[in-house]
Amino acid sequence: MATQNNGVAVSVTHTQPLWLLAEITYRCPLHCAFCYNPTDYDKHTQNELSTEQWINVLRDARKLGALQLGISGGEPLLRNDIEEIVVEAKKLGYYSNLITSGVGLTEKRIQVFKEGGLDHIQLSMHDITEEINNFITNTKTFELKKKVAAMIKSHGYPMVLNVVIHRYNIGHIKEILDMAEALGADYVELANTQYYGWSLINRNQLMPTKEQIDYAEKVTNEFREKIGNKMKVFFVVPDYFSDRPKKCMNGWGEVFMIVTANGDVLPCHSARVLPNIEFPNVRDKGLMWAWQDSPAFNRYRGDSWMKEPCKTCPEKEKDLGGCRCQAFLLSGDAESADPVCSMSPHHHLIEKAIEDAQNPVLQAQPILFRNDKNSKKIISGEAKELVKDFHTTP
Amino acid sequence: MTIEQKDIFKIAAHHRFQWEEAQQSHVILFPEGMVKLNGSAGEVLSLVDGKNSVDQIIASLKIKFKDVEGIEKDILSMIQFALDKAWIEKAN
Ligand code: SF4
Numbered sequence: 237m238a239t240q241n242n243g244v245a246v247s248v249t250h251t252q253p254l255w256l257l258a259e260i261t262y263r264c265p266l267h268c269a270f271c272y273n274p275t276d277y278d279k280h281t282q283n284e285l286s287t288e289q290w291i292n293v294l295r296d297a298r299k300l301g302a303l304q305l306g307i308s309g310g311e312p313l314l315r316n317d318i319e320e321i322v323v324e325a326k327k328l329g330y331y332s333n334l335i336t337s338g339v340g341l342t343e344k345r346i347q348v349f350k351e352g353g354l355d356h357i358q359l360s361m362h363d364i365t366e367e368i369n370n371f372i373t374n375t376k377t378f379e380l381k382k383k384v385a386a387m388i389k390s391h392g393y394p395m396v397l398n399v400v401i402h403r404y405n406i407g408h409i410k411e412i413l414d415m416a417e418a419l420g421a422d423y424v425e426l427a428n429t430q431y432y433g434w435s436l437i438n439r440n441q442l443m444p445t446k447e448q449i450d451y452a453e454k455v456t457n458e459f460r461e462k463i464g465n466k467m468k469v470f471f472v473v474p475d476y477f478s479d480r481p482k483k484c485m486n487g488w489g490e491v492f493m494i495v496t497a498n499g500d501v502l503p504c505h506s507a508r509v510l511p512n513i514e515f516p517n518v519r520d521k522g523l524m525w526a527w528q529d530s531p532a533f534n535r536y537r538g539d540s541w542m543k544e545p546c547k548t549c550p551e552k553e554k555d556l557g558g559c560r561c562q563a564f565l566l567s568g569d570a571e572s573a574d575p576v577c578s579m580s581p582h583h584h585l586i587e588k589a590i591e592d593a594q595n596p597v598l599q600a601q602p603i604l605f606r607n608d609k610n611s612k613k614i615i616s617g618e619a620k621e622l623v624k625d626f627h628t629t630p
Numbered sequence: 631m632t633i634e635q636k637d638i639f640k641i642a643a644h645h646r647f648q649w650e651e652a653q654q655s656h657v658i659l660f661p662e663g664m665v666k667l668n669g670s671a672g673e674v675l676s677l678v679d680g681k682n683s684v685d686q687i688i689a690s691l692k693i694k695f696k697d698v699e700g701i702e703k704d705i706l707s708m709i710q711f712a713l714d715k716a717w718i719e720k721a722n
């Protein structure tokens with residue numbers, strides 16, 4: 237389960253990674269239509285880091301200052317060394333978080349995680365209806381998720397549910413929140429789909445309308461009032477419907493560091509789409525160099541790389557010009573303002589995407605689910621039609 | 631909830647309080663987030679350990695900081711703040 241950047245409260249004085257996200261495998265038994273793993277992930281499945289290499293990553297990141305560890309994927313439980321990784325994380329003083337679809341979690345494993353010191357488990361949920369859960373993940377996992385939720389609770393873990401929101405479930409927010417309450421959730425994150433990777437190529441099929449989002453937010457606020465402190469509900473606003481971009485990853489190379497299954501070190505999930513940047517790999521010069529000195533991590537730190545309108549924009553500290561990947565994917569220029577911004581010369585691309593998503597003909601196109609076969613198709617260029625609107629393969 | 635002198639608090643379940651060398655500060659870690667504490671907040675929360683009562687915390691900080699003016703009020707408002715944020719919970 238890939239995670240989306242969420243309500244993290246941080247204050248930073250100088251550049252230290254606070255978060256390490258370990259995307260330890262791209263293999264996944266689910267096939268979510270909104271997955272924002274790279275569509276060409278199949279290229280990176282052969283060369284996974286070993287347990288020992290992951291342990292070194294953990295040590296080095298901790299030395300750099302990282303505190304929060306996310307163990308993610310793909311589905312991290314497909315690796316059988318999470319047990320060892322968790323123990324090391326505890327020893328090093330991380331607050332560790334397993335981000336999972338729940339597939340592969342057993343009583344035995346959860347017990348070992350608990351003893352090893354894993355701090356929490358974030359479970360992805362999709363809907364209250366079996367049909368939509370099974371449709372959007374392209375698997376039959378509905379019953380399993382409920383079972384896993386109960387297992388997490390019974391082992392004394394805080395229950396953190398992550399629900400990716402899209403056209404198919406946005407009308408069920410109230411019911412989803414009621415279900416979360418019934419399951420005893422402590423935190424619920426309603427993460428509106430952000431369009432990268434598979435979700436970008438399925439954008440026309442996934443994007444809800446502005447009215448649906450406003451309604452969902454209203455329902456969420458009403459629920460918050462009712463539930464009070466018992467359950468924290470985060471509502472991650474979709475940037476397409478706002479006129480300013482998000483401060484992507486809290487700034488390039490500021491607080492987040494992602495290490496992918498094959499050891500690439502990235503400042504954000506989709507950074508590999510950017511042209512002319514060679515991302516460091518832990519197998520080469522190590523993590524310290526990657527974070528502090530690599531040209532890739534320094535490329536978009538601060539704001540000296542900016543062009544107009546960002547360069548002289550009075551608001552530039554607020555969003556740092558938005559997301560570099562989104563800028564490049566949509567406009568073809570990685571240094572331009574994120575097209576979400578109403579001052580961007582490419583803002584019409586966002587307006588068009590919103591319009592297209594309402595076009596019944598485009599809506600009716602089949603969804604391309606995230607699986608190895610489709611990934612291979614994209615790599616070989618067979619699915620060109622689907623990526624033609626973007627400046628690179630998402 | 632109003633705080634009484636005899637109340638004992640501890641770091642809330644699912645939260646962790648620790649000193650961070652790299653940040654030179656105390657932090658609180660919890661699912662999906664973290665907070666970096668300033669020096670005085672760190673001092674107060676280091677004593678919130680499920681054993682010290684509020685008046686004991688005040689007494690030891692008064693000794694440590696030699697009766698800095700208004701210290702009692704500051705400590706109480708820090709504890710109240712942490713309680714409102716659900717970083718700490720009642721232990722007695
Ligand atoms: S397919 Fe689904 S469960 Fe698997 S990594 Fe993607 S979003 Fe997560």
Ligand code: SF4
Pocket residue numbers: 480481545546547549550551552553555556557558573574577578579580
């Ligand atoms: S012009 Fe650039 S810096 Fe200014 S608000 Fe828009 S994206 Fe942000």
